[in-house]
Amino acid sequence: MNSLPVPNEYLGFAAAAGVASWLYLNRRTVRGDYAFLFYSAAYFALYATLRAFPLASASPSIAAAFIALTYFTTLASVTVGYRLSPWHPLANYPGPVLWRISSVYLTYISFMGRRHLILDKLHAKYGPFLRIGPNTLSLNTPAATSVYLTMEKSDAYRFPAHDKVVGIFFKQDSKEVHRERKKLWGGMFTPNGLAQLTPALEKRTWEVMRCIERRQKANGGYVNLPEAFYHWSHDFMGDMVFSGCNKIELMKNGDAKELIYTGKLATVMQDSLGQSPWLMDILWQIPATKDMHQLVRLASQMTRTRVQAKELPAFRDLISYLMEGGVSLPDMERDAVIGILGGSDNTSIAMSLCCYFLVAEPHYYVALRAELDAAFPDPLGHLAPATLATLPLLNGAIHEILRLGSPYFLPRVAGPGGAKVDGHYIPEGTIVALAAYSQQISPDNFYPEPMNFRPERWQPQGLGPDTKTNKAVLASFSFGPHSCIGKVLAWQELRYCLSRVVLAFDMEFQPGFDVQAFRDGILNMRTTLLEKDMFMKVSRRAGVDLDKVFATLEAE
Numbered sequence: 001m002n003s004l005p006v007p008n009e010y011l012g013f014a015a016a017a018g019v020a021s022w023l024y025l026n027r028r029t030v031r032g033d034y035a036f037l038f039y040s041a042a043y044f045a046l047y048a049t050l051r052a053f054p055l056a057s058a059s060p061s062i063a064a065a066f067i068a069l070t071y072f073t074t075l076a077s078v079t080v081g082y083r084l085s086p087w088h089p090l091a092n093y094p095g096p097v098l099w100r101i102s103s104v105y106l107t108y109i110s111f112m113g114r115r116h117l118i119l120d121k122l123h124a125k126y127g128p129f130l131r132i133g134p135n136t137l138s139l140n141t142p143a144a145t146s147v148y149l150t151m152e153k154s155d156a157y158r159f160p161a162h163d164k165v166v167g168i169f170f171k172q173d174s175k176e177v178h179r180e181r182k183k184l185w186g187g188m189f190t191p192n193g194l195a196q197l198t199p200a201l202e203k204r205t206w207e208v209m210r211c212i213e214r215r216q217k218a219n220g221g222y223v224n225l226p227e228a229f230y231h232w233s234h235d236f237m238g239d240m241v242f243s244g245c246n247k248i249e250l251m252k253n254g255d256a257k258e259l260i261y262t263g264k265l266a267t268v269m270q271d272s273l274g275q276s277p278w279l280m281d282i283l284w285q286i287p288a289t290k291d292m293h294q295l296v297r298l299a300s301q302m303t304r305t306r307v308q309a310k311e312l313p314a315f316r317d318l319i320s321y322l323m324e325g326g327v328s329l330p331d332m333e334r335d336a337v338i339g340i341l342g343g344s345d346n347t348s349i350a351m352s353l354c355c356y357f358l359v360a361e362p363h364y365y366v367a368l369r370a371e372l373d374a375a376f377p378d379p380l381g382h383l384a385p386a387t388l389a390t391l392p393l394l395n396g397a398i399h400e401i402l403r404l405g406s407p408y409f410l411p412r413v414a415g416p417g418g419a420k421v422d423g424h425y426i427p428e429g430t431i432v433a434l435a436a437y438s439q440q441i442s443p444d445n446f447y448p449e450p451m452n453f454r455p456e457r458w459q460p461q462g463l464g465p466d467t468k469t470n471k472a473v474l475a476s477f478s479f480g481p482h483s484c485i486g487k488v489l490a491w492q493e494l495r496y497c498l499s500r501v502v503l504a505f506d507m508e509f510q511p512g513f514d515v516q517a518f519r520d521g522i523l524n525m526r527t528t529l530l531e532k533d534m535f536m537k538v539s540r541r542a543g544v545d546l547d548k549v550f551a552t553l554e555a556e
């Protein structure tokens with residue numbers, strides 16, 4: 001006798017449909033928003049049918065709920081069973097059970113900002129090849145850097161609108177499209193292109209020094225340094241993209257439109273929900289996430305103004321390279337967002353972390369200033385990029401910041417025929433990522449004191465005879481066809497800005513600043529989020545007359 005409110009044959013049919021759906025969906029990519037609409041429509045159709053042809057044993061709503069529950073329970077059970085079964089292609093790779101069942105767990109961990117620390121612990125427990133999703137591996141071995149040379153980006157990089165607009169950073173349907181776009185961007189990073197950007201970088205750097213002093217004065221003697229550097233890098237990237245049409249003036253006007261927040265939010269969403277792209281598809285449609293579009297709207301406006309401008313730009317900006325390449329307006333708008341966001345976030349955080357580590361271990365600050373003084377006797381004089389590039393402590397400090405401050409998780413997908421890493425077969429369609437943080441703090445690669453800021457390790461004599469500095473695993477700018485195109489500019493910005501600041505200012509933390517708590521509060525979701533502020537007191541170094549420089553700026 002059936003004690004359920006719905007006849008067995010209905011439930012049997014629902015269970016069979018669940019199994020059939022699994023057969024169809026397994027290893028297929030479906031758009032989450034479409035699936036959501038499909039299932040909603042199917043549910044209402046079922047309900048309507050049950051209203052038209054009611055069952056004697058249950059109301060239409062109870063019967064529809066039972067049938068849907070049976071369908072979804074079957075689909076979920078078969079999916080979980082398969083993912084944990086020895087027949088799954090990744091069955092031989094170890095990893096915690098929850099992570100293997102659903103990508104939602106990795107999404108959740110990513111969203112919490114300490115994914116790199118958690119993965120590091122899991123690698124210590126399970127070994128270098130770790131299954132962290134139904135179809136995802138984290139690889140903690142130097143050989144895994146090779147996946148970036150051969151594999152394409154995973155679906156985590158699809159722009160959630162699923163439109164035909166091409167943006168350099170996002171996953172494209174063809175490699176050719178990406179290559180062409182990158183070639184256009186490349187013009188900006190040739191020696192001539194970079195030389196054209198240098199005056200704007202220098203101007204923005206003087207401005208950030210003035211901004212730091214002003215904000216400090218207005219704020220009772222202390223300034224939140226990371227905020228000033230966020231504003232510096234956004235203003236400069238606005239120049240780089242739009243030249244004279246740039247309206248981003250965060251150092252001057254503050255950030256009332258919350259460009260930093262919304263830009264970071266968009267990156268966090270992409271980094272965490274990207275691990276479950278179907279979920280991203282659904283959430284992208286929810287009005288609450290429209291906050292993330294703030295920067296997109298502003299960049300679109302400025303792109304249009306810039307494209308329509310009658311006068312030639314003061315220097316060759318990104319839009320001029322894209323216009324010359326015949327790029328469409330929607331594509332330019334998307335690239336503009338990538339330029340501002342991609343070019344400002346990492347650079348500004350690297351600047352903040354440079355100051356943090358140098359002030360936390362002030363003997364490095366003193367040594368760096370001595371190195372700079374020897375190279376540039378006038379602390380306010382011209383800083384030749386070629387000379388900056390040769391200074392060992394300056395470059396060692398930046399290398400250390402990149403090593404300790406870029407724990408990125410950059411997923412790629414194994415192409416046809418799969419791949420081999422360290423003799424391990426990675427089946428086609430598997431998502432893989434280098435455990436960049438683990439590699440960058442591993443004593444096998446960086447020794448001694450791998451967790452500490454030690455710029456000397458990048459110099460030829462290192463930290464003594466046992467020094468290990470495995471430069472090949474530093475993944476801060478990634479590798480291969482999708483590696484950072486702005487690497488040379490980023491280095492130039494960091495060398496220049498750090499040198500200016502150290503040559504002109506003495507710095508100290510606000511009393512009570514907890515050095516360790518600040519470090520413990522550094523989160524990463526591709527963008528870095530700081531749980532704690534970093535208020536500093538900045539004083540002009542004796543004999544440094546910045547007023548003259550600032551007066552010139554004012555006059556311009």
Ligand code: HEM
Binds near residue numbers: 339406475490
């Ligand atoms: C310290 C500073 C920087 C760091 C650590 C950094 C890091 C990275 C990384 C890791 C990637 C690869 C992302 C991935 O595969 O998911 C990337 C891509 C990219 N970066 Fe940077 N970046 C920095 C500065 C810049 C600057 C100044 C620009 C200037 C415009 C820039 C523009 C880009 C672009 C356009 C891409 C996409 C390249 C492509 O898809 O082929 N980055 N960056």
